[in-house]
Amino acid sequence: MKRPLRSAAFALLLAGTSTVAFAQGGGVLTVATIGEPPTLDEMQTPTDIVLTIGNHIFETLYTFDKEWQPQPLLAAAMPELSEDGLTYRIPLREGVTFHDGSGFDSTDVVASLKRWMAINSKGKQVAGVVESVEPDGEHAVTIKLKSRYSPLIATLSQASIILPSEKLADTLTEFVGTGPYQLKERRPDQYTQLVRFENYKSPEGEPSNYAGRREAIASEIRFVPVPDANTRVEGLISGQYDYADSLPVSAFERVEASDTAAPVIFQNAGWTSLNMNMKEGVLTKKGLRQAVQVAVNPTDMMLAAFSDEKFFGIDGAFFPEGFVWHTEAGVTRYGEGDPEAAAKLMSEAGYDGTPIRILTSRQYEFHYKTGEVAKAYLEAAGFKVDLQVVDWATLTTRRADPKQWDIFITHSNFPGDPTTLNTITDTYPGWYVSDQKAKAVAAYMNATTQDEKFKAWEGIQTVIYDDAPLVKVGNFNALGGLAKGVKGYEPAYWPRFWNVTPRS
Template structure:
């Protein structure tokens, strides 16, 4: 009987995923990031570096699976939606605790979402369509809308982090969430230290992007700001770092040959763009924004940034081929760069030689290289260009002031819902507001079927090209690196380290 029980147990384990039998360790994961996060308040500054760290501390009602669909995280299930599409009832998972030991309840959710709607750019957009937000008992919330809002769950899947209602303030001093790791210590420009939260209750299901089971296998994760990309490479190869983010593609072969680490590619990580200031300064004139579009050569910018066509593609569609949202609709002034057409637009707009302030950062080296090539093409078209190179924290602070810049370079992922693209949000730096945009976005919001949404998105992309709030440089694959002694790491847009086993 005892032998039979052992055999049955082994058979059961053989059919279980490696994650299910993974053991927690006393190991530490040291992660080299591209720099110091300006804050740990993702509602205030939902940049990649902040979201990468925060997702271990905080959780949202929903999150993204491998197809970038919104699926439950703190929510118990998909919402119950009324027939008219205006009322969402969201049940909460029970037994969830915050890092301070308190229990998650509906009051925490409504208080957190209220703050999110007050301070976050996407939250402010959602606030305009929300009639009311209320608790339905201790374990459910009800969202009533003024009008249909197709991307509601997508906006509940990113920076709308849930925290204890008692800890909510205009300026956060306590960073307490429900995630698998808790914040222990932050020393600016040295490290952000997270430790395993033993009271964590994981969602169920196989891991799928950010969805499914989350296990805090490492006892500690230490995020170390390393602004210089080559220093991240050297630290990874030497064993100083277990993971290094955003590596230059030129380091791929060296990391691969090191024996101590391996490079990791995440395909179609996102797209790089030059975002234009439509609120103040030179580029309030559409003709000048279109001149920027006409002047630039996306292939040369991406080749300078990524060196090898294995790591990028050039495509005027905002979403890549294979995506539900890929379309050539409206693509204009995108190709080889046309200095003559750009010069004509400059003349029509009465350009007076005022320097165009182009802001970029070397912490994302590809941003800087895109900027160098963009400067050359813009000058060839007749612009005077003042390229300002700052650290990423300074850039994200400065871009909030419309008096400080004309173009900034950034990158974004491909979201599950196209209307959650940052630029479409009226309050995102650049302040893209137009009557035409409002009309086509409204059409999308009323769409129900995927076919209707696709058609509506085609209209939005066409208006984006005409209004010219940005220039898409191209799609890119990201290169990161992980120590050969680390197991269980799966590449995602915002690298995450639950379910990852440190080296022995």
């Protein structure tokens, strides 16, 4: 049974002083983002801008530490796993409250996970192997699987946000979480205003990426959509913004030379890709997808997008050197662009001259520049290309409809578990489904040791290159900008502003 609303004073007494984040600071942090989020519902649309804002409002059972390994957040500990690997018992933290004052318990977790499995692309993938999700008393849940699923906890670390069971609906009308900040006001195309949640109960431990202690030092965070990258730069330098996200690398020296701000580089922030539509349209033919891989030039695309080699690396592997999952197994058709070889593949596959519709956005300027170069190389190989430049919210809406596009340009991070890569999910836009992928992924799911997992991952990467659902372009470092006087900010894939002190 759900616990009733509790007063703030009672909540503080119940929680205890050792684990509550008592914020003694104040002030406002103004953050310039790449645009307006299409929603704040992470389950529906787990894009970077939605997660950047939502991570402050909502929490998941687990989150990622600096090694991108799962750590408890709303869970009290790592799960207890049965000997056969099919039953997970997850203990829950006690004394946590939602922003509406209601108590957090197993009822909320079960209802939230069921919604996540019904509407989220990764959740739907998990749903296929879940037999049941049930409360185990008030402070634990039990997940029973039909078959082993080794990336379960890593998958539960993103977008499977826990909401009050009473507020759940297909379409959320209230955005109520357990995070250090709560939503106060959202004015589309103007700002999303978050304010400190005074009754927030933080997890314990030293901060490590998204894990560990979270203290809401700033009394308010205001996320301001600024679609034009140069406007974000000007606003940062003028002192209008405390942080500016996703700056063009051409602005590095100007920001570094300013008296008001400093550049922030996040190493190996992610990788860019051309994701292809395997469900409808011209690229449903494998031979034409492979022709796209052969035609484009990763070096020229990354150079156009990032200008300076200190901001990118050319590597066809899905994880960079130094990462535990790095391997060159299966990497093929990744090089410097070969229009003649591409034309041969196009002829063999029966290309009929239908234009390839490429979706990209200038809100991520490196996406747009990647698209321009890709268009030139594809046309040199003989493809007709329709490059469509739209805002990011429109792109995420259109890519959900397989009738509206053939390629969309995006970027992704390097997750702790390789099978949580978006492209491996059957329902992620692009709809990459094949028998050989299913077989390769099944081998990974059944692996029990790290060596077995690594060997299985090599098989998955090999299959991805053969099926050609996307073009891996290259790895990049991300550039942001931070106002001088702001303290405690640590670079992160999704910028986070708990534990951050505003300018005085």
